[in-house]
Amino acid sequence: MKPTHIICHYSEIGLKGKNRKFFEDRLRDNIKKVLNTIGADVFQSVHRIYGRILVKLSSEKHESLDDIKDALQNTFGIAYFAFVCRVPQKMENIIATSQNLLSEEKFETFRITSRRVDKNFPLNSQKVNEEVGAGIIAGLDKKVKLKNPDITCYVDIVDRSAFVYTKRFQGPGGLPVGVSGKTIVMISGGIDSPVAAFYAMKRGATAIFIHFHSVPYTNRASIDKVRELIQVLRIFQTKCKLYLVQFSPIQREIMVKTKARYRVVLYRRFMFRIAHAIAKKEKAHAIFTGESLGQVASQTLENMETIEAVTTIPIMRPLIGLDKQEIVDMAKRLGTFEISILPDQDCCSLFVPKHPATKSKIDDLEKEEEKLDVLNLVEKAILDSDIEFIK
Numbered sequence: 160m161k162p163t164h165i166i167c168h169y170s171e172i173g174l175k176g177k178n179r180k181f182f183e184d185r186l187r188d189n190i191k192k193v194l195n196t197i198g199a200d201v202f203q204s205v206h207r208i209y210g211r212i213l214v215k216l217s218s219e220k221h222e223s224l225d226d227i228k229d230a231l232q233n234t235f236g237i238a239y240f241a242f243v244c245r246v247p248q249k250m251e252n253i254i255a256t257s258q259n260l261l262s263e264e265k266f267e268t269f270r271i272t273s274r275r276v277d278k279n280f281p282l283n284s285q286k287v288n289e290e291v292g293a294g295i296i297a298g299l300d301k302k303v304k305l306k307n308p309d310i311t312c313y314v315d316i317v318d319r320s321a322f323v324y325t326k327r328f329q330g331p332g333g334l335p336v337g338v339s340g341k342t343i344v345m346i347s348g349g350i351d352s353p354v355a356a357f358y359a360m361k362r363g364a365t366a367i368f369i370h371f372h373s374v375p376y377t378n379r380a381s382i383d384k385v386r387e388l389i390q391v392l393r394i395f396q397t398k399c400k401l402y403l404v405q406f407s408p409i410q411r412e413i414m415v416k417t418k419a420r421y422r423v424v425l426y427r428r429f430m431f432r433i434a435h436a437i438a439k440k441e442k443a444h445a446i447f448t449g450e451s452l453g454q455v456a457s458q459t460l461e462n463m464e465t466i467e468a469v470t471t472i473p474i475m476r477p478l479i480g481l482d483k484q485e486i487v488d489m490a491k492r493l494g495t496f497e498i499s500i501l502p503d504q505d506c507c508s509l510f511v512p513k514h515p516a517t518k519s520k521i522d523d524l525e526k527e528e529e530k531l532d533v534l535n536l537v538e539k540a541i542l543d544s545d546i547e548f549i550k
């Protein structure tokens with residue numbers, strides 16, 4: 160039997176009290192957007208029904224079901240979903256459809272799990288279970304087994320209809336992208352920052368990406384990598400904005416005028432100043448990075464303190480407590496790892512000494528920065544940056 164609808168269930172959104180409608184509307188809009196990327200004709204409508212999002216499928220577009228499944232498995236906010244058959248709220252229809260659906264499956268034992276949301280339906284869910292179960296036993300000659308059955312047939316009685324299905328698919332959990340507002344994500348082309356971006360989006364933030372590059376001192380490989388990485392991350396957020404910031408003029412100034420041992424920390428202070436300014440422009444409320452404590456010289460607590468001293472908005476480091484291997488495993492699951500390990504020339508490694516300072520004092524850094532026209536350099540970098548939309 161071909162499904163007529165999809166029912167999407169969410170978990171945490173249900174807990175959001177007065178904000179619930181806001182969360183549900185965002186999830187509905189995100190589901191619409193992601194279905195539209197498969198084709199505007201694969202669905203007819205998406206709307207909220209009690210505690211669920213209901214998608215009405217187009218009857219002639221069944222070849223897209225696998226694509227739809229993949230897309231919903233990556234739509235944050237969905238706990239689980241199912242392709243369902245909608246039938247009138249009458250026992251004979253519910254039983255006939257259950258028989259039909261189950262006759263397509265191989266199994267010996269089954270159970271019926273029904274939920275009656277419409278309380279004016281005359282039978283309670285236990286009664287529905289019994290009557291549908293009796294219909295299956297009579298029609299298909301199978302056995303009921305409540306614990307660990309081979310197959311479960313679900314019956315949802317809601318929205319003046321009944322929805323029957325046998326398979327549930329896990330969603331990714333999290334919160335719908337957008338409900339947490341916007342954040343800047345600093346993305347480098349390395350392994351870590353795409354994973355950090357994933358965690359930002361998973362908790363409902365819309366990611367706006369910034370990448371610093373050192374063209375013409377380096378080739379454009381890191382830019383191409385970042386574009387490719389965002390293409391992968393786009394499964395979670397259908398449209399992504401990317402700022403490409405030319406970092407070489409700032410690096411040149413730092414290289415010529417400041418002490419070599421502070422270069423990495425000075426670079427990073429500039430990155431954060433620029434990210435901060437772009438956050439203000441974009442009305443974003445945080446900056447996400449892929450830093451993990453102690454991983455490299457710039458990621459000691461001392462350096463994190465002196466680097467983030469130049470900003471006043473929260474710096475989020477979702478990978479802070481993860482080991483490299485844990486981050487690598489996650490990057491592999493996301494599909495970003497293979498792109499991240501392609502060779503490139505990282506702007507942070509340009510003109511840096513073998514032994515950069517692992518401890519830096521704000522006073523020392525400020526003394527170095529007195530030799531630079533900080534405000535102008537930041538402003539010019541933003542003015543000269545390129546903006547791309549990756550769709």
Ligand code: ATP
Pocket residue numbers: 344345346347348349350351352353369370371372447448449450454455457458505506507
């Ligand atoms: P990654 O694997 O994400 O490159 P990393 O281990 O190389 O991280 P660093 O080079 O210290 O560590 O960078 C720490 C974080 O700073 C990165 O995760 C990223 O968020 C940000 N960052 C570093 N370089 C850049 C860059 N060129 N453009 C944008 N953000 C950057």
Ligand code: MG
Pocket residue numbers: 347348349350505
């Ligand atoms: Mg890196």
